Every structure is written in structure tokens, then in C-alpha cells.
Amino acid sequence: MKTLADIGEDELIHRLVAGLKLDRSVIIGPGDDCAVVKAPAKAGERLLLKTDTVVEGVHFTTETPPKLIGRKAMARVISDFAAMAGTPCHALVTLIAPPQTPVKRVLAVYAGLREMAEAHGVNIVGGETSRGEQLILTVSLTGTVGEKSWIARSTAKAGDLLLVTGQLGGSIKGKHLRFEPRVAEARWLTENLPVRAMMDLSDGLAKDLPRLADASGLGFELWAPDIPITPGCTLEQALGDGEDYELLLAVSPKMKASMMHQWHCFSPKVPLTVIGQLLPLDGKSTNKLKGGWEHFR
Amino acid sequence: MKTLADIGEDELIHRLVAGLKLDRSVIIGPGDDCAVVKAPAKAGERLLLKTDTVVEGVHFTTETPPKLIGRKAMARVISDFAAMAGTPCHALVTLIAPPQTPVKRVLAVYAGLREMAEAHGVNIVGGETSRGEQLILTVSLTGTVGEKSWIARSTAKAGDLLLVTGQLGGSIKGKHLRFEPRVAEARWLTENLPVRAMMDLSDGLAKDLPRLADASGLGFELWAPDIPITPGCTLEQALGDGEDYELLLAVSPKMKASMMHQWHCFSPKVPLTVIGQLLPLDGKSTNKLKGGWEHFR
Numbered sequence: 001m002k003t004l005a006d007i008g009e010d011e012l013i014h015r016l017v018a019g020l021k022l023d024r025s026v027i028i029g030p031g032d033d034c035a036v037v038k039a040p041a042k043a044g045e046r047l048l049l050k051t052d053t054v055v056e057g058v059h060f061t062t063e064t065p066p067k068l069i070g071r072k073a074m075a076r077v078i079s080d081f082a083a084m085a086g087t088p089c090h091a092l093v094t095l096i097a098p099p100q101t102p103v104k105r106v107l108a109v110y111a112g113l114r115e116m117a118e119a120h121g122v123n124i125v126g127g128e129t130s131r132g133e134q135l136i137l138t139v140s141l142t143g144t145v146g147e148k149s150w151i152a153r154s155t156a157k158a159g160d161l162l163l164v165t166g167q168l169g170g171s172i173k174g175k176h177l178r179f180e181p182r183v184a185e186a187r188w189l190t191e192n193l194p195v196r197a198m199m200d201l202s203d204g205l206a207k208d209l210p211r212l213a214d215a216s217g218l219g220f221e222l223w224a225p226d227i228p229i230t231p232g233c234t235l236e237q238a239l240g241d242g243e244d245y246e247l248l249l250a251v252s253p254k255m256k257a258s259m260m261h262q263w264h265c266f267s268p269k270v271p272l273t274v275i276g277q278l279l280p281l282d283g284k285s286t287n288k289l290k291g292g293w294e295h296f297r
Numbered sequence: 298m299k300t301l302a303d304i305g306e307d308e309l310i311h312r313l314v315a316g317l318k319l320d321r322s323v324i325i326g327p328g329d330d331c332a333v334v335k336a337p338a339k340a341g342e343r344l345l346l347k348t349d350t351v352v353e354g355v356h357f358t359t360e361t362p363p364k365l366i367g368r369k370a371m372a373r374v375i376s377d378f379a380a381m382a383g384t385p386c387h388a389l390v391t392l393i394a395p396p397q398t399p400v401k402r403v404l405a406v407y408a409g410l411r412e413m414a415e416a417h418g419v420n421i422v423g424g425e426t427s428r429g430e431q432l433i434l435t436v437s438l439t440g441t442v443g444e445k446s447w448i449a450r451s452t453a454k455a456g457d458l459l460l461v462t463g464q465l466g467g468s469i470k471g472k473h474l475r476f477e478p479r480v481a482e483a484r485w486l487t488e489n490l491p492v493r494a495m496m497d498l499s500d501g502l503a504k505d506l507p508r509l510a511d512a513s514g515l516g517f518e519l520w521a522p523d524i525p526i527t528p529g530c531t532l533e534q535a536l537g538d539g540e541d542y543e544l545l546l547a548v549s550p551k552m553k554a555s556m557m558h559q560w561h562c563f564s565p566k567v568p569l570t571v572i573g574q575l576l577p578l579d580g581k582s583t584n585k586l587k588g589g590w591e592h593f594r
């Protein structure tokens with residue numbers, strides 16, 4: 001089987017970029033020193049920037065089907081755009097791999113990247129390759145969001161309800177490779193509910209909820225019996241497993257209860273659940289939870 | 298000595314972003330799902346996008362002073378913006394490191410990153426961290442360039458003269474860690490000479506010149522005795538060592554010879570040398586050279 005060492009960098013890149021679909025926003029795609037793309041056309045529109053990485057032995061294993069590795073690398077970053085209520089647009093991909101990696105494996109990784117990118121209208125406009133000891137994919141993504149329509153983590157208020165999409169826990173059984181970034185869901189939610197803060201859950205509710213609360217200078221109360229748990233999982237797993245890639249929202253308590261029904265009509269397969277409330281940080285509430293994913297431990 | 302495993306990811310990120318200098322283009326910096334920045338204000342201005350990576354054992358060693366690792370990671374990407382005649386603006390930094398890495402080492406790497414970024418007006422607006430077997434830094438950079446002022450590799454014409462800044466070869470002795478990205482030089486050159494194509498030399502003239510010629514569908518003639526060689530190096534090293542981070546330009550033969558003198562006044566320490574010519578690809582000219590850096594061999 002041919003390896004990266006057999007074909008070399010130029011031939012590898014040639015194969016990786018062959019047939020890439022690029023829309024009219026791309027003036028110069030892969031192959032030059034930089035990509036050249038059109039800036040947002042609407043006055044006041046903002047740029048969103050995000051980078052993320054998946055590492056062999058951390059985010060996937062040597063046994064993971066390569067197409068799902070690429071899919072995951074792209075979907076993770078798109079999920080961050082969902083969390084800001086933005087639209088992803090242009091991606092740069094860095095591939096690090098041992099020279100003895102089969103070419104076929106790398107092409108399959110890219111097929112997964114490209115499918116996920118195309119499904120969300122993302123153009124892959126450039127990248128970089130290097131040898132290294134592990135397979136590592138880093139995806140950097142730029143996109144746009146309306147001047148006043150992006151949602152941060154830091155703008156929640158005391159009294160806001162905490163809502164979560166989907167079910168939590170047990171992602172390792174497969175969802176961590178096959179999740180759907182909640183881009184459309186985020187758009188509906190921010191257009192229909194008084195959403196004050198939002199993030200995506202990548203390291204587990206136990207790790208991520210305190211981050212959102214901290215960013216807004218608040219504590220919280222978690223209504224444990226209400227947490228939507230993936231069938232077969234424990235509460236501890238729902239809090240700590242991580243890689244749920246669901247949305248965590250802080251919504252004004254003035255939200256109409258009827259909107260929960262309308263959500264169900266919009267997205268019958270993805271539950272939306274109230275799981276707690278943000279509170280002033282005053283000794284009665286907490287801003288800490290045990291569990292969650294820790295990268296360096 | 299404290300390691301990344303001792304302090305954990307959140308504390309590490311807290312220390313890495315403390316005191317970051319951000320200008321008024323940054324609406325949301327590090328800490329949210331995405332960074333939010335202002336889009337270019339001028340109508341028609343283009344966005345430039347580029348990512349690049351430095352890997353332990355490939356682009357630096359375990360003995361390299363950590364500040365110079367960070368400096369190099371940022372300077373390499375800025376060099377690509379020079380090659381497009383653009384202005385870099387917002388950076389995302391991905392750090393991969395073994396858990397036993399001393400915190401002090403990572404902080405020094407970031408000090409080097411930040412110094413180089415600040416010297417070029419680049420805002421570090423976000424990033425990502427993960428554990429891995431080697432220290433790896435990936436920098437993604439966005440920036441701007443005027444609608445008609447960017448310079449590609451693919452727009453050279455037969456008869457264009459080939460020019461190069463600086464001296465080539467022997468970068469491993471230190472320049473690969475301490476080079477200055479040619480941003481100001483690129484601006485002067487594209488404003489004062491009829492530059493038709495440009496790139497930066499990262500893999501060696503022997504590898505990079507054929508890339509520029511190929512992109513423009515041309516061959517070339519290299520005037521070997523004229524190549525500016527770093528003192529103490531051979532011609533073979535000047536062609537093949539790589540990591541020169543100098544500019545290679547294709548300039549219309551109508552350029553005025555007097556401009557070489559004006560360049561000398563603008564930049565007395567950096568030579569500018571005519572080293573050959575682009576030619577139609579017709580059997581008399583070549584589009585291949587031996588040597589240069591190959592990532593997977």
C-alpha cells in the first residue's frame with residue numbers, strides 16, 4: 001500500500017485538493033501563499049474565527065474509521081459556529097501524519113472532512129501538511145454573523161433559565177464521531193427565544209456549565225432529575241463524559257412556555273429541556289461541578 | 298517544576314491569554330466559542346487566510362529556546378502574508394503538548410509568539426489546546442489586502458525576471474529561528490516595481506521556484522552564478538536548504554534598472570538580486586530543479 005513517504009508532499013496536496021467545491025466567495029483557493037476570499041458584503045457584519053484540533057489517541061484511535069476522523073474534525077468547529085449563532089464559510093486544514101501513513105487513509109480522512117464541509121456550505125480554501133508522530137487534524141474556520149445577532153457566553157443574567165438540546169452522556173459509544181452540529185437549531189433558537197448566552201458542550205456539562213456561569217459572573221442551580229440522559233447512561237456520565245456537542249443556552253425567564261411546543265414542531269427528534277437556572281453568586285448557589293474532560297490530566 | 302498536568306487546561310489558558318494586547322477590531326477575544334472581529338471597513342477589500350504549523354523534531358528540536366519556537370511559528374505565517382503583499386491582523390493558535398511539559402516552557406513559547414505578533418500588529422484572538430506526543434504549534438492568520446493589490450504565484454508571464462531578496466542557504470545555523478518576515482519589503486516592492494507574481498521561500502529555491510513556474514504554466518532559466526549565497530554556504534545549500542523566508546518575485550522585464558538603486562536606499566541591509574528569467578515551457582527551458590525540503594521523505 002502506498003504511503004505518504006512514497007508519493008511526497010506535492011503529490012499528496014494535489015490529490016487532497018482535486019475536485020474541491022469552491023463557491024464564488026473564493027478568489028484564490030489552495031495552492032498559493034494565502035487564500036484570497038471576499039469579505040462580508042453587508043455593512044456591519046462581523047467575522048467569526050475559530051480553530052480546533054483532533055489528535056490520535058485523544059479524540060480518536062488508530063481503529064477509528066478514517067472518514068469519521070475527518071468528519072469529526074470539521075463538525076467540531078462547525079459546532080462552535082452554531083454556538084455563536086453564526087454561519088461558517090472558509091476553512092483551512094492542517095494535517096500532521098507519520099510518513100508511513102497509507103495515502104488511502106489520508107484520502108479517506110479528507111473525504112469525511114469534505115462531506116461535512118459541503119453539507120454546511122464550507123469552502124476548504126487552504127491548509128498545511130507536515131510529518132509528525134501522530135495523526136493530527138487542525139481545522140480553522142472563518143464565517144459571518146450579523147452585527148447584533150451573535151451570542152456570547154458572558155451575557156447571561158441572574159434568573160436566566162438553563163436549557164440544553166439533545167441528550168447528554170455516552171458519546172463515546174458513537175455520537176462523538178457522528179454528531180450533527182446544531183447550526184439550524186441554534187438559528188431557530190436565537191430567532192424564537194430570548195437567548196442571552198449560549199455555548200456548545202464539548203467537555204461535558206460539569207466542565208462547560210461552570211465556564212458559562214463564570215464568563216457571566218454568576219452561579220447556578222442544576223435540576224438534576226430534569227437532565228436529559230442518553231438511555232443506558234448514568235447522571236454522572238451525562239455530566240462528565242463530554243463530547244455531547246449539544247447547545248447549552250441561558251434564556252430569559254420571560255420566555256413563553258408555548259415555545260417549547262413550537263420547538264417540538266420545528267425539531268421533533270431533538271429534545272429541548274430546561275435543566276436549571278443561573279443565580280447571583282452569593283453563597284447559596286454554586287459555580288462548580290465535579291467531572292468533565294480535562295485535556296492535560 | 299510545574300507541568301501542564303499539574304495546572305490543567307483552564308488554568309493554562311488563563312495564563313496564556315493574560316495581558317494579551319487586542320486592538321479595537323476585536324469584539325470578542327479568547328474565551329468564547331468563536332472570536333468575533335470587525336470585517337474590513339473598505340468596500341472591495343479582500344480577506345487573506347493562511348495556516349501553518351511547526352512540529353518538534355521537524356521545524357525545531359527539544360533544545361531550541363522556547364521563545365524562538367513561538368517566534369518562528371508566528372513569523373512563518375506572517376511571511377506568507379508578505380508573499381501576498383497583505384497585512385496580517387487576527388491569529389488563532391493551537392498548542393499540542395505532552396502533559397509533562399513544564400508550564401514555564403509553554404509560557405516562554407507564547408512569549409515568543411506574542412512578541413512577533415505585536416511587532417506586526419497581529420491580535421491573538423483565540424486558540425485551542427490538547428495533549429499529544431510532541432510539542433506542535435499551529436497558527437492560523439487572517440488579514441486584509443486591497444481588491445487589486447494582492448499578488449499570486451500564478452500570474453507571471455514569459456520573459457519576467459526572477460528576483461530574490463536576501464541571501465539563500467544555511468538557515469539551519471540560526472536564521473530559521475530569527476528571520477524577519479519581509480512584510481515592509483513586499484509592500485515597497487509591489488508599490489515600486491511591476492511585480493507580476495510573488496511567493497516566500499520556505500522549502501528552498503529548488504523546490505519553490507518550480508512551484509511558482511508551474512502555477513504560471515512556465516519554465517525558467519536560473520543564472521546560478523548570480524544567486525546570492527549566504528557566506529560559508531555552497532550553491533547546493535542555497536538551492537536546497539530551505540527555510541530562507543525570503544521573497545521570490547517575477548517582475549516584468551520593463552522594470553527600470555534604477556529601481557535596484559532605490560531599493561538599496563530603502564533597504565540597505567537586504568540585497569535584491571536578479572537570478573534568472575521565466576520562459577515559455579518549450580523544451581529549451583526547464584521547470585524542475587533537484588533539491589529542496591520534502592516533508593514526508
